[in-house]
Amino acid sequence: MDPIAAENFKNFQLDVAALPNYEAVQLEPISRKYLIKLQVGTGVSLLFLVVGFAVGYYFVPEEFKNYLIGAIVLMLALFLWTFFNNIMYVKRSGYALREQDIIFKRGFLFEKTTVVPFNRIQHVSVERSFLDKVLNIATLKIFTAGGSGSDINIPGIKPGIAGTLKEEISERIFRHA
Incomplete structure (x- = not known):
C-alpha cells in the first residue's frame, strides 16, 4: 500500500444507535387489487387440483380411496392457509x-x-x-x-x-x- 494513502486512511467506528431507523418510515401500502390477483392464481391452482383428485377418485382402487380423501383434506387445508397468507401478505406489504x-x-x-x-x-x-x-x-x-x-x-x-x-x-x- 502506498505510504501516503496508508497515512490518510481512516476507518472510524459508527454509533449504531445514531443510524437512521428504516422501520420508522411510513410505508405506502400496495393495492388491495393485488390480493385479487393472488387469490385468482391460488383459486385456479385449487380448481385444477380438485379436478385432478376427482378424476383420481373415480379411477383409484377402493382400498386407496381413504388415502386419497386424506390427501384432499390436507390439500384443502394448505389452500386455505395460502388464501389467508395472501391476505396477510398484501396487508403487511409496503x-x-x-x-x-x-x-x-x-x-x-x-x-x-x-x-x-x-x-x-x-x-x-x-x-x-x-x-x-x-x-x-x-x-x-x-x-x-x-x-x-x-x-x-x-x-x-x-x-x-x-x-x-x-x-x-x-x-x-x-x-x-
Whole structure:
C-alpha cells in the first residue's frame, strides 16, 4: 500500500444507535387489487387440483380411496392457509422512497425488508400482465449491479404511480452516477 494513502486512511467506528431507523418510515401500502390477483392464481391452482383428485377418485382402487380423501383434506387445508397468507401478505406489504434509497417490506410469517440505495440501482422497469391490466395495477422492478434478476419487485402499484416512481428513481440514479 502506498505510504501516503496508508497515512490518510481512516476507518472510524459508527454509533449504531445514531443510524437512521428504516422501520420508522411510513410505508405506502400496495393495492388491495393485488390480493385479487393472488387469490385468482391460488383459486385456479385449487380448481385444477380438485379436478385432478376427482378424476383420481373415480379411477383409484377402493382400498386407496381413504388415502386419497386424506390427501384432499390436507390439500384443502394448505389452500386455505395460502388464501389467508395472501391476505396477510398484501396487508403487511409496503414501500417508501427516501432521499438516498428505496424500501420494500413484505411477508407475513417470514417478514423481509429490502433497502436499496440509489447508487446501487442499474435500471428500473414497470411490468403489467394481462390480469394487471384488467385490475389496473403494475409491478415496479428494480435491478441492481451484480444481480441476475430484479432485486426488488413491488407489485400492486397503480400504473400512474409506478411510472412516476420509475422516472423519479431513474433521475436519482443519474444524479448518483
